Amino acid sequence: MNIVIIGATSAIAKASARIYAERNESLFLIARNESRLVELCSDLKVRGAKSVGTAMLDINKFNEHEKALDSAAEFLGSIDIALICHGSLPNQQQVEINFKSAQKEINTNGVSVISLLTILSEKFITQGHGTIAVITSVAGDRGRQPNYVYGAAKSMVSTYLQGLRGRLFPHKVNIVDIRPGLVDSPMTAGMKKGALWSSPEKVASKIVKGIDNGKHTIYAPAYWRLIMIIVCAFPEFIFKRLKF
Amino acid sequence: MEVSGWGRHPVTTADILEPVDSEMLKKIVTAQKKSDSLICRGAGRSYGDSSLADKIISSRFLDSFLELNETQNTIRCGAGVSLDAILKLCIPRGLFLKVVPGTRYVSVGGAIAADIHGKNHHVDGSFCNHVQSISLMLASGEIFFCSEHENSELFHASCGGMGLTGIIVDATIVLDKISSTSIQQQSLVANNLRECFDLLEENNSSKYSVAWLDCLSRGNELGRSMVFLGEHVDASQSKQNSNSTLKYRASRGINIPFSTPGFLINKLSMSIFNKTYFNLKKAGKQKSNVNYNSFFFPLDNIGIANWNKLYGSKGFVQYQFVIPSDAAFEGIQQVLNKVSSAGKGSFLSVLKKFGPENKNLLSFPKEGYTLALDFKREEQIFPLLDELDQIILEHDGRIYLTKDARMSEAVFKAGYSNWEDFLKIKTQFDPSCIFASKQSNRLGLS
Numbered sequence: 001m002n003i004v005i006i007g008a009t010s011a012i013a014k015a016s017a018r019i020y021a022e023r024n025e026s027l028f029l030i031a032r033n034e035s036r037l038v039e040l041c042s043d044l045k046v047r048g049a050k051s052v053g054t055a056m057l058d059i060n061k062f063n064e065h066e067k068a069l070d071s072a073a074e075f076l077g078s079i080d081i082a083l084i085c086h087g088s089l090p091n092q093q094q095v096e097i098n099f100k101s102a103q104k105e106i107n108t109n110g111v112s113v114i115s116l117l118t119i120l121s122e123k124f125i126t127q128g129h130g131t132i133a134v135i136t137s138v139a140g141d142r143g144r145q146p147n148y149v150y151g152a153a154k155s156m157v158s159t160y161l162q163g164l165r166g167r168l169f170p171h172k173v174n175i176v177d178i179r180p181g182l183v184d185s186p187m188t189a190g191m192k193k194g195a196l197w198s199s200p201e202k203v204a205s206k207i208v209k210g211i212d213n214g215k216h217t218i219y220a221p222a223y224w225r226l227i228m229i230i231v232c233a234f235p236e237f238i239f240k241r242l243k244f
Numbered sequence: 245m246e247v248s249g250w251g252r253h254p255v256t257t258a259d260i261l262e263p264v265d266s267e268m269l270k271k272i273v274t275a276q277k278k279s280d281s282l283i284c285r286g287a288g289r290s291y292g293d294s295s296l297a298d299k300i301i302s303s304r305f306l307d308s309f310l311e312l313n314e315t316q317n318t319i320r321c322g323a324g325v326s327l328d329a330i331l332k333l334c335i336p337r338g339l340f341l342k343v344v345p346g347t348r349y350v351s352v353g354g355a356i357a358a359d360i361h362g363k364n365h366h367v368d369g370s371f372c373n374h375v376q377s378i379s380l381m382l383a384s385g386e387i388f389f390c391s392e393h394e395n396s397e398l399f400h401a402s403c404g405g406m407g408l409t410g411i412i413v414d415a416t417i418v419l420d421k422i423s424s425t426s427i428q429q430q431s432l433v434a435n436n437l438r439e440c441f442d443l444l445e446e447n448n449s450s451k452y453s454v455a456w457l458d459c460l461s462r463g464n465e466l467g468r469s470m471v472f473l474g475e476h477v478d479a480s481q482s483k484q485n486s487n488s489t490l491k492y493r494a495s496r497g498i499n500i501p502f503s504t505p506g507f508l509i510n511k512l513s514m515s516i517f518n519k520t521y522f523n524l525k526k527a528g529k530q531k532s533n534v535n536y537n538s539f540f541f542p543l544d545n546i547g548i549a550n551w552n553k554l555y556g557s558k559g560f561v562q563y564q565f566v567i568p569s570d571a572a573f574e575g576i577q578q579v580l581n582k583v584s585s586a587g588k589g590s591f592l593s594v595l596k597k598f599g600p601e602n603k604n605l606l607s608f609p610k611e612g613y614t615l616a617l618d619f620k621r622e623e624q625i626f627p628l629l630d631e632l633d634q635i636i637l638e639h640d641g642r643i644y645l646t647k648d649a650r651m652s653e654a655v656f657k658a659g660y661s662n663w664e665d666f667l668k669i670k671t672q673f674d675p676s677c678i679f680a681s682k683q684s685n686r687l688g689l690s
């Protein structure tokens with residue numbers, strides 16, 4: 001299989017790529033940090049990847065998206081799986097009061113993904129097969145005080161994916177929305193970790209399994225589906241008083 | 245955040261930093277002030293306080309494989325790669341680590357920093373004997389390539405140097421070729437310590453050897469034990485075909501969320517020991533082919549990943565020492581007598597024969613015998629361990645740093661005669677002494 005991963009140096013992406021490498025798949029990695037891309041490339045080759053290509057991309061340079069994805073298509077031939085992983089967890093206090101920061105975060109977590117999806121959709125329609133999987137977040141399920149800018153960007157992507165799923169269905173392209181809960185990755189460095197936290201490796205194994213099985217929405221791990229049903233069930237008059 | 249070693253004592257509050265690459269690592273190291281201590285931590289399998297400090301750098305994201313050379317049988321990888329990950333990669337390719345400890349869940353960095361040993365020390369030496377080179381980040385933020393030939397002083401200080409010279413970023417390790425993952429195991433009974441020593445001595449040419457000792461037996465039965473010997477099965481000599489035998493096997497037990505009362509661990513180990521001991525005694529001697537997991541990593545296979553919680557909420561202390569061959573029998577007999585008459589030691593202890601020591605300044609192994617004992621942590625054991633320290637020193641022995649949580653500076657310095665040379669090199673490369681652990685502060689190394 002041929003797989004392109006965007007935001008490939010993220011901890012969850014790296015762990016997913018390793019699973020594919022162990023299955024001897026071909027990978028194309030897109031990320032912004034060159035030395036880490038090179039390192040990941042060697043790692044995946046050692047683990048058994050059939051071939052690994054790379055391209056550098058700062059995800060907020062929207063006009064470079066097409067070129068990066070073209071080079072992926074050129075390297076891989078057809079693309080069986082596109083996995084979009086990049087993201088950033090904003091400083092909520094800052095984005096609440098500073099629109100420029102909020103805009104940047106919404107671009108990173110939301111708009112950039114939509115730009116990538118627009119380009120990928122055309123490629124996948126032409127191919128007539130494949131899976132596009134995107135890591136969103138349980139934070140998109142309901143806006144909450146401590147992270148609603150991040151949540152809004154993620155929910156924008158989730159909503160977009162629901163519509164896109166219908167559009168690409170006749171073309172035999174599956175759309176997977178991956179919603180991790182709390183993951184012990186560099187994104188959450190310094191936060192106190194507890195029982196509900198998962199490792200990037202655990203989340204990655206859920207992602208790969210979900211893609212294998214043609215799932216639509218994956219809560220990773222699965223108990224987050226239940227947690228979010230409960231979170232979403234709170235009446236607004238109570239919820240607006242909650243700080244979590 | 246609260247952190248501890250595998251023995252869950254002592255517990256300290258630390259900031260844990262998790263750099264994703266050497267650039268980020270460099271930022272952390274060069275920003276470090278003298279006023280608080282900074283140490284690297286791998287998988288946290290050392291028992292005491294050697295990976296504890298005010299600031300802890302975790303190597304968990306420095307976990308890439310960089311190169312596998314199947315003609316020279318070497319692997320270069322990040323310091324945060326676990327030995328388990330190496331085995332998973334290498335076994336299907338017919339390669340194996342030259343030295344493995346009693347658990348697969350240690351990092352390459354931790355294995356080098358403690359210069360760990362396996363059941364084959366008498367034949368193959370310790371882990372660092374098979375480390376071709378390391379890349380070490382110094383206090384200045386520079387990365388030095390160190391090997392036997394390049395920066396060799398720094399190499400021999402850092403191998404076994406408990407993270408005090410700098411941070412190992414990656415390493416190149418020489419691997420062994422195997423044709424099967426099976427180990428031909430031979431199990432023998434020893435009715436007392438003398439017999440146990442004799443068996444280990446007689447079987448000195450066996451690649452792997454180790455003895456499990458019942459620490460609570462006394463009198464004529466003092467040191468009653470089982471000796472396990474092992475060799476890699478050669479697939480070409482046996483009926484199995486190598487495709488089916490070169491299989492990595494994962495086994496991760498469940499995590500128990502709470503500590504259990506301390507007596508359970510003794511019950512568990514006692515029942516395992518007694519069952520095997522009496523069966524073996526009936527049979528006299530036993531030969532069988534076993535999977536590498538059960539031979540090397542029995543503790544990884546008991547079905548509980550965090551079995552250290554079985555020792556109760558106060559944690560435990562492991563005490564491992566080595567005594568040179570000529571004094572070993574007498575010294576170990578004295579130790580066992582003391583422990584069994586105090587009735588304090590945990591039931592099971594492990595005895596091994598060591599081969600000659602290497603050039604690393606703070607490495608633990610030296611020609612002789614090593615015994616490892618567990619003690620549930622309670623106040624009475626500390627004076628007992630102080631007494632054991634004296635027996636060890638009287639017999640020209642020393643105590644393993646990666647297991648230690650309590651030895652005094654004097655005991656350390658008496659046991660490790662190269663400590664001054666080590667300190668000289670540390671000071672040369674870390675003049676402000678930013679790398680320090682709770683242990684190194686206690687032992688006068690920082």
Ligand SMILES: Cc1cc2nc3c(=O)[nH]c(=O)nc-3n(C[C@H](O)[C@H](O)[C@H](O)COP(=O)(O)OP(=O)(O)OC[C@H]3O[C@@H](n4cnc5c(N)ncnc54)[C@H](O)[C@@H]3O)c2cc1C
Nearest residue numbers: 286287288289290345346351353354357358360361407412
């Ligand atoms: C069940 C069990 C069985 C064991 N059996 C054996 C055995 O048979 N033989 C044996 O020798 N040991 C054995 N050990 C001990 C273990 O191998 C050592 O404690 C080893 O150092 C643990 O590695 P770690 O990655 O967990 O290191 P940690 O516990 O995280 O750290 C140990 C030391 O290494 C240093 N360190 C870690 N990473 C780096 C780095 N990247 N750069 C510089 N310094 C670093 C730390 O500062 C610290 O001083 C056993 C431990 C357990 C829990």
Ligand SMILES: NC(=O)c1ccc[n+]([C@@H]2O[C@H](COP(=O)([O-])OP(=O)(O)OC[C@H]3O[C@@H](n4cnc5c(N)ncnc54)[C@H](OP(=O)(O)O)[C@@H]3O)[C@@H](O)[C@H]2O)c1
Nearest residue numbers: 009010011012032058059085086087137180182183185187
């Ligand atoms: N961690 C969690 O608790 C959690 C929970 C739910 C959802 N998620 C989502 O999971 C995904 C993966 O995150 P992670 O947990 O694996 O954290 P991570 O390791 O910090 O990954 C985030 C990645 O996004 C990349 N990135 C950020 N801004 C970028 C930009 N402008 N251009 C290019 N790349 C950029 C980062 O690149 P660099 O490597 O170069 O910094 C990094 O690789 C993200 O979408 C995140 O929102 C995470």
